[in-house]
Amino acid sequence: MKLFDQRLGGTSVTYAGVLEKIEIMRNTLRWASKLERADIEKLLRHANTLRDEVMQMSHKERFVRAATAEVEPLEPIERPPGERRKGLMDRSFIFEGTFGDNPKLLESLEIAEKAAPTDLPVLIDGESGTGKELMAKVIHANGSRADKPYISVNCGAIPDNLLESELFGHKKGAFTGAANDRKGKFESAHKGTIFLDEIGELPLQGQVKLLRVLQAHEIQRVGSDEIINVDTRIVAATNKNLRKLIEEGSFREDLFYRLSVIHVTLPPLRERKDEIPLLISFFCDEAAEALKRAPVKMTPRLRDFMLHYSYPGNIRELRNLIYRLSCLAGDMADIVHLPEDIRPKAPARAITAGPMDIEAMKLTSLSDAKRAASDEAERAFLEHGLKEVGGTVAELARRCDMNRSHLQMLLKKHGIRSKDFRRQAAEAQEKGKAH
Numbered sequence: 001m002k003l004f005d006q007r008l009g010g011t012s013v014t015y016a017g018v019l020e021k022i023e024i025m026r027n028t029l030r031w032a033s034k035l036e037r038a039d040i041e042k043l044l045r046h047a048n049t050l051r052d053e054v055m056q057m058s059h060k061e062r063f064v065r066a067a068t069a070e071v072e073p074l075e076p077i078e079r080p081p082g083e084r085r086k087g088l089m090d091r092s093f094i095f096e097g098t099f100g101d102n103p104k105l106l107e108s109l110e111i112a113e114k115a116a117p118t119d120l121p122v123l124i125d126g127e128s129g130t131g132k133e134l135m136a137k138v139i140h141a142n143g144s145r146a147d148k149p150y151i152s153v154n155c156g157a158i159p160d161n162l163l164e165s166e167l168f169g170h171k172k173g174a175f176t177g178a179a180n181d182r183k184g185k186f187e188s189a190h191k192g193t194i195f196l197d198e199i200g201e202l203p204l205q206g207q208v209k210l211l212r213v214l215q216a217h218e219i220q221r222v223g224s225d226e227i228i229n230v231d232t233r234i235v236a237a238t239n240k241n242l243r244k245l246i247e248e249g250s251f252r253e254d255l256f257y258r259l260s261v262i263h264v265t266l267p268p269l270r271e272r273k274d275e276i277p278l279l280i281s282f283f284c285d286e287a288a289e290a291l292k293r294a295p296v297k298m299t300p301r302l303r304d305f306m307l308h309y310s311y312p313g314n315i316r317e318l319r320n321l322i323y324r325l326s327c328l329a330g331d332m333a334d335i336v337h338l339p340e341d342i343r344p345k346a347p348a349r350a351i352t353a354g355p356m357d358i359e360a361m362k363l364t365s366l367s368d369a370k371r372a373a374s375d376e377a378e379r380a381f382l383e384h385g386l387k388e389v390g391g392t393v394a395e396l397a398r399r400c401d402m403n404r405s406h407l408q409m410l411l412k413k414h415g416i417r418s419k420d421f422r423r424q425a426a427e428a429q430e431k432g433k434a435h
């Protein structure tokens with residue numbers, strides 16, 4: 001909201017603008033390990049400007065609003081997650097598919113809810129696959145710019161020599177290959193939101209230019225003197241530790257403070273393991289819908305793996321795994337349907353269930369447990385048989401009096417490759433010869 005100072009006849013100050021400056025000062029103070037006299041002078045100058053700006057605001061607006069405003073408690077009251085999520089829903093918050101009741105995630109969503117209607121820059125950090133881009137979309141969708149452009153730029157994917165032109169555009173003939181005038185991403189995002197992904201990858205030269213946009217809200221196309229005003233809300237994301245980059249000299253401290261007026265950190269999946277069962281069922285349903293099939297079921301040992309795996313790729317990895325299982329398995333997915341690099345190297349198990357299997361079986365229904373035990377027995381039988389016949393499927397089919405194509409189908413179902421057994425047999429033979 002803009003407030004006009006009648007005395008100054010039209011000079012305008014925005015609450016958001018003042019708030020942004022206060023936040024920048026707070027951040028500077030919060031992270032400063034020591035302040036030199038020159039820094040103190042600078043902060044004092046900022047404080048004086050702020051005081052002048054606040055003075056410009058109408059007394060009536062300031063005091064009436066302050067008197068009627070609801071006083072927020074200093075310490076947030078601990079509320080159950082379900083209630084917090086419901087609160088967001090009751091306030092018509094747009095989740096954009098963000099799922100989960102973890103307190104840290106809900107805190108991020110509540111920050112997003114408050115930040116969305118303002119134009120304050122937001123910095124989102126978190127490990128790869130924790131939902132940073134999703135959160136940027138949430139912020140855009142809940143703000144007043146929701147019906148305006150949302151432009152996403154991956155700062156790490158643009159070659160250094162094209163960066164300036166990508167972000168700010170260029171004039172015809174500005175460099176070899178610039179055949180026409182071209183708008184940059186900032187201009188395309190005018191009135192909307194620009195999402196600067198992997199901001200930690202932005203080279204120093206680009207950082208200086210970005211700082212200028214944040215300070216003056218204006219850009220110049222490469223090769224042009226014309227100054228263009230841009231009204232773009234900036235949301236940036238990184239999976240790097242920007243403070244560490246600042247210490248190493250590869251990220252500008254002043255840019256960090258400017259970008260992180262609102263700072264959201266997304267929790268890694270290993271800190272919200274309690275939610276994995278819910279996420280599994282959420283993504284199983286999602287994948288089933290996308291693939292137009294019934295939600296995939298999991299054997300107890302796969303489920304056990306899915307619940308305890310470390311997910312270095314966080315939610316993206318979990319989601320991708322479930323889509324993979326849903327696509328590759330029939331009704332029931334098992335360990336064999338996992339990508340080979342993460343598949344646990346389990347030796348062929350005994351046909352009777354051990355204590356771990358019983359533990360895992362408690363997680364599903366009796367019929368699921370029975371089916372899984374039968375699957376496991378089938379698999380152990382096939383592996384044992386193939387070993388006996390040195391990997392020759394025809395021979396195994398003959399010995400078991402089975403149809404060969406049916407046997408092939410069973411091997412495929414379990415992801416058992418006869419050639420692995422043939423190789424093992426050949427190796428054993430080689431060794432035998434050597435001795």
Ligand SMILES: Nc1ncnc2c1ncn2[C@@H]1O[C@H](COP(=O)(O)OP(=O)(O)OP(=O)(O)O)[C@@H](O)[C@H]1O
Binds near residue numbers: 131319
């Ligand atoms: N809380 C969540 N609920 C539902 N889906 C989620 C959630 N968080 C992330 N996802 C999904 O996980 C995938 C990865 O999310 P996203 O691309 O936003 O992560 P990111 O942090 O930007 O990853 P990267 O650092 O690798 O770019 C997306 O498919 C997204 O929809």
Ligand SMILES: [Mg+2]
Binds near residue numbers: 132197
């Ligand atoms: Mg991303």
